[in-house]
Amino acid sequence: MCLGIPGQIVEITDAPRQMAVAEVSGVRREVSLAPVAERPLTELLGEWVLIHVGFAMAVIDADEAAQTLIALHDLGEAQEALEAMAEGERAFADPASDGGDSA
Amino acid sequence: MRYVEEFRDPKAAKGVLGAIARVAGDIGATAQDSVRIMEICGGHTHAIFRYGLDRLVHEGIDFIHGPGCPVCVLPMSRVDECVEIAQRPGVIFTTFGDAMRVPGSQKSLGQAKADGADIRMVYSPLDALDLARRNPAREVVFFGLGFETTTPSTALTLQQAHRDGVGNFSVFCNHITVPPPIKALLDDPHMRLDGFVGPGHVSMVIGIHPYDFIARDYGKPIVVAGFEPLDLLQSVLMVLNQIRDGRAQVENQYARVVPEHGNPLSLAAMADVYEVRPSFEWRGLGEIDASGLRIRDAYRAWDAEEKFGIGYAVGRAPVREPDGCECGAVMTGRIKPTACPQFGRGCTPDTALGALMVSSEGACAAYWTYGGARATEAAQ
Ligand code: SF4
Numbered sequence: 001m002c003l004g005i006p007g008q009i010v011e012i013t014d015a016p017r018q019m020a021v022a023e024v025s026g027v028r029r030e031v032s033l034a035p036v037a038e039r040p041l042t043e044l045l046g047e048w049v050l051i052h053v054g055f056a057m058a059v060i061d062a063d064e065a066a067q068t069l070i071a072l073h074d075l076g077e078a079q080e081a082l083e084a085m086a087e088g089e090r091a092f093a094d095p096a097s098d099g100g101d102s103a
Numbered sequence: 104m105r106y107v108e109e110f111r112d113p114k115a116a117k118g119v120l121g122a123i124a125r126v127a128g129d130i131g132a133t134a135q136d137s138v139r140i141m142e143i144c145g146g147h148t149h150a151i152f153r154y155g156l157d158r159l160v161h162e163g164i165d166f167i168h169g170p171g172c173p174v175c176v177l178p179m180s181r182v183d184e185c186v187e188i189a190q191r192p193g194v195i196f197t198t199f200g201d202a203m204r205v206p207g208s209q210k211s212l213g214q215a216k217a218d219g220a221d222i223r224m225v226y227s228p229l230d231a232l233d234l235a236r237r238n239p240a241r242e243v244v245f246f247g248l249g250f251e252t253t254t255p256s257t258a259l260t261l262q263q264a265h266r267d268g269v270g271n272f273s274v275f276c277n278h279i280t281v282p283p284p285i286k287a288l289l290d291d292p293h294m295r296l297d298g299f300v301g302p303g304h305v306s307m308v309i310g311i312h313p314y315d316f317i318a319r320d321y322g323k324p325i326v327v328a329g330f331e332p333l334d335l336l337q338s339v340l341m342v343l344n345q346i347r348d349g350r351a352q353v354e355n356q357y358a359r360v361v362p363e364h365g366n367p368l369s370l371a372a373m374a375d376v377y378e379v380r381p382s383f384e385w386r387g388l389g390e391i392d393a394s395g396l397r398i399r400d401a402y403r404a405w406d407a408e409e410k411f412g413i414g415y416a417v418g419r420a421p422v423r424e425p426d427g428c429e430c431g432a433v434m435t436g437r438i439k440p441t442a443c444p445q446f447g448r449g450c451t452p453d454t455a456l457g458a459l460m461v462s463s464e465g466a467c468a469a470y471w472t473y474g475g476a477r478a479t480e481a482a483q
Pocket of ligand 1: 428446
C-alpha cells in the first residue's frame, strides 16, 4: 500500500477529470493524473509515473522506473500491487460471486 | 536474507558496507554500545529484512523499527468501528486488502465478510467512488487509512465526489501523519535513538522540511531514503557521517523522487479536504496530539463518522489490547519482536494477535518471514 509502482501513461481518457490509462507491468489500468497535472496532460503521454492506489504521484525517468520495478519484484511488492488491481476489478462483481478468499 | 553478490550492484554495496564499517569504527560503535538508527517506514523495515541488511552492516549498527506501518498502528477500536459500519444494512464497505486481516476486539474485516457483511477490497478509492455511482441505492463507504502517501488519494476522491454530487459515498477517515509520532518517541525519556532513516514516499508528498524539528530541536540526523538496498545502505552511511562530524541535518538521499517541498497539488488537495484532529489514538502508542486528520465541514456530507454517528463523532472509549501482547513496545522500538512473549506462540501470521504480524510491513511479520533461525531460536 505504501510503496508506489511505476507505470507508463499510454492514453488520456477523460481530460476534464484528469484520468488516463497507465500500463503497469503489462497490465492496463485507469489512473488519476491529478497530483502531477501541473503541466498539460498531453505532455504526460509516454511519461513514467509512480502510481499509488490509482494516483500518479510523481513523474520519474525511465531508468528510475526500471530500477524501482526490479526492487519491487524483489520485495514481492510488484505482485502484491498487481493482485490488488485485479482485486479492485472483482469489487465490481456481485459479492456472492467474488470467491471471497479474503481471510 | 540475500548475499551482497546478489544485489543489483554488489560492488557498490560492498563499498558502502565498507565505508559504514569504517565510520562505525571511528565513532566507536560496538555490539554492546551500538548506534541506534530508526527506520520510520514499514516499507524500509520490510526491505531491511528481505535483504538481510541488519546482518550485513557493521555489528555496531542497530536498526530500530519505527511506527511507520499504517495498518499496524490502527487501534482495535477503529477496526471495530469499521466492522460496525460494514454490518449496517445497505452498506458496501470498501477497503485496501492490507486491512482485511487486522484483528479487532471481536473480529477482523475478513471475518465480518465471511459472516455476510458486504466488504470489498479495492485497489483505489476511485474504485469505491465508481462503485457508489453504479449502486445508487447502496451506501458505499471507503476505509481511508495510511500516511501522507495515501492521504492525497482520498482527498482527491472526496473532491471528485463533491464535484459530481455523489451522495451515497463517504470516507471513514483514519489518515495519520508521520512527524507527530516521531516527536512523541523523541520526547520519551526511555527511548534512545541516534538518528533516523526517513520515509521516501511520504516525503515525496510532504517534502523534507516537516522533519526540520528533528535536527533543530532534538539534534538528531535524519536522511530521507529510497527503498532499494543500496539506497538504504547509503542513507545509513549518511546518518553515520553526520554523527561522526557532530552534525544534525535533514538530508535527502532520494532526491531523484523526493522534491524538497513535496508535491504541491497533493498538498493543496489535502489542505482543502482535511484538518488536523486534536488527537488520534495509535495502537501501542496511545493518543498522540495532532497526529490524525479529519474531514473538514465543507465535506461533512461525505464523512462516514458523521453519517453513521460513529468514532470521534460520538466520543469513544479505547479498547484494551489482548493480554501478553507487546505490540506497543515493538511499535516504539523498545523491544524486538522476538522479545514479545506471544511471538511464535499465541501469535503467528495465521493466529495473529497484533497487526504487526499480519501486515507485510509489520516488524513481527518481517521477523517471522525473514528472521529464519533468529525467530525459531527466540520462539523456543
Ligand atoms: S508477536 Fe504478535 S502480540 Fe507480540 S508484538 Fe508482535 S504482533 Fe503484537
